[in-house]
Amino acid sequence: MVLRREPTARQVRLGVELRRLREAAGLTAREAAALLGTGRVQMSHIESGLTGVSEERLRRLASHYSCTEAEFVDALVAIATDRTRGWWEEYRGLLPTPFLDLAELDHHSSFRHEVAVLFVPGLLQTEDYARAVFSSRIPELTRNEIELRIRHRMTRSAVVGDFSSIPYDVVIHEAALRIQVGDRATTRAQLARLLELSDADHITLRIIPFDLEGFARASSTMMYMGGSLPKLDTVVRDAPHGSVFIDSEAQLGAYRTRFRKVEEVSLAPDRSRDFIHRLAKEL
Numbered sequence: 001m002v003l004r005r006e007p008t009a010r011q012v013r014l015g016v017e018l019r020r021l022r023e024a025a026g027l028t029a030r031e032a033a034a035l036l037g038t039g040r041v042q043m044s045h046i047e048s049g050l051t052g053v054s055e056e057r058l059r060r061l062a063s064h065y066s067c068t069e070a071e072f073v074d075a076l077v078a079i080a081t082d083r084t085r086g087w088w089e090e091y092r093g094l095l096p097t098p099f100l101d102l103a104e105l106d107h108h109s110s111f112r113h114e115v116a117v118l119f120v121p122g123l124l125q126t127e128d129y130a131r132a133v134f135s136s137r138i139p140e141l142t143r144n145e146i147e148l149r150i151r152h153r154m155t156r157s158a159v160v161g162d163f164s165s166i167p168y169d170v171v172i173h174e175a176a177l178r179i180q181v182g183d184r185a186t187t188r189a190q191l192a193r194l195l196e197l198s199d200a201d202h203i204t205l206r207i208i209p210f211d212l213e214g215f216a217r218a219s220s221t222m223m224y225m226g227g228s229l230p231k232l233d234t235v236v237r238d239a240p241h242g243s244v245f246i247d248s249e250a251q252l253g254a255y256r257t258r259f260r261k262v263e264e265v266s267l268a269p270d271r272s273r274d275f276i277h278r279l280a281k282e283l
Helices: 008-022 027-037 040-047 055-064 070-080 087-091 097-108 125-136 141-159 174-178 184-197 249-267 267-283
Strands: 113-115 170-172 205-208 221-227 234-239 242-246
Touching: 008 040, 008 055, 008 070, 008 097, 027 040, 027 055, 055 070, 087 097, 087 141, 097 141, 097 234, 097 242, 113 249, 125 141, 125 184, 170 174, 170 249, 174 205, 174 267, 184 205, 184 267, 205 249, 205 267, 221 249, 234 249, 242 249
Parallel strands: 113 170, 170 205
Antiparallel strands: 113 221, 221 234, 234 242
């Protein structure tokens, strides 16, 4: 079987979950491979996402691993048999792989929770705001690279647009609203965009003001994407070398708690809208 040159985040996640099931069952990769009548190398390729696995083989593995969670196995089968080639594939080879993985996760997510501290979240950015963000990158991007990233971001933002029904709860720190990544007109237009989007039924926007006392969790920038089951959720965090995808159950639980605490202390949606209105008048 031809190996994938660049497995997607979902393909890698499938392999990770199969490896976790195997390890929980106390089996080595060689022992698991023998159950399928294949070799250890082939099992390694499956668990690293470099090659796929059929529904029949996946269910056999789940049975041998004594996994009795039928809903979880069905969810893994759905990933294994998914043949979606989304709009993001046109950027393969043009943009770094995490851009494509993020768009694919968007497409399959059941909900989104986000906390932003220094920048307005990418899904909510205007084109001019996004251009200012990408133009400030170090090392500098070429004009073509900037335009590719902007086009990708604007297309990706459709997942929270007028025709979306997927819940999106976002908490933005006041710092992200006050930092002018572009000129004053860009900032004013971005605030207007936030007000417009906050009217959508599926978007809940909250603000963390500077004067909120005793609140240290504002530094917890993250995007939490819901999977078909809680154990298949994913947290995405930005790092200097690119996006980091987090999927261990312990860390997912910690980030769920973290978002809930951030949400609890932030301003209510109506007060947040008033806050943005007042800020816009200052510009």
